[in-house]
Amino acid sequence: MIRSKSLFIGSSNMTILHISDSHLFADAEQTLLGVNTRESFEAVLDNVTRQGVEPDLIVMTGDISQDYSAKSYQYFAERISQLNKPVFSLAGNHDELSFLKQYLCHDNLFLNKQVITEHWQVLLLNTHSKGQVYGVVTADELTWLETCLQDNPELPTVVFMHHHPIPIDSLWLDKIGVKNAQSVTDILQAYPQVKLCGFGHVHQTIDVQVDNIRYLSVPSTCVQFLPQSDEFSASEERPGYRVYHCNRDGHIEVETHRVSDYSPTVNLAISGY
């Protein structure tokens, strides 16, 4: 796989649209915890367009599919391509890697792990561990991460991954984050050019500053989980996304959006997913 992509932005700033956890099915009528995931995904993308968000690139941090079907990836690829922007995707615990390669790696869809622009570096770290709900970052992946940071000390950097690399004060979710999180954060914290670490998986908004790094999770595009809950619990919060305006001086402005005209019908009685 080609690991690096050079992206010409054309302005000194870079805007990233961050979406995650669409949990799509082959069947357009299928629901997750009562939420029609295709409908909510459409509502999120419609909102992006209506809000006038003009990203230079889109990052999807995984759990694209819920049923591991080829059709769910085909649908995602077709729908996200309509935004006409470069899309970089990562695998979540719910993803089928062969389908990512088959459907999300052509035209404007990329699986590159490193994006270099004139003023920024974006890194997409793999935390997918086959057959596991929790994440693991392999020794090779850690070496790659550190090499990218060593090679580009002058470029402010945004790092994305699927699983959360910091505790989020939710007992059940903290058991299924990145297993070797400390190895990851030790590297990130050692390089002052790392400004932001964005992740999905937790279906809620987390915003924690540790030294130079802002750790941010994004709402799922479908069902949300209740923050600070010891046990699995869904929430009726609306689907959403984040937008990062990355200025050339390394400063980042963060926007958080939740859809306003779509209310998911969440089945709160279900005790797991």
Ligand SMILES: [Fe+2]
């Ligand atoms: Fe998820």
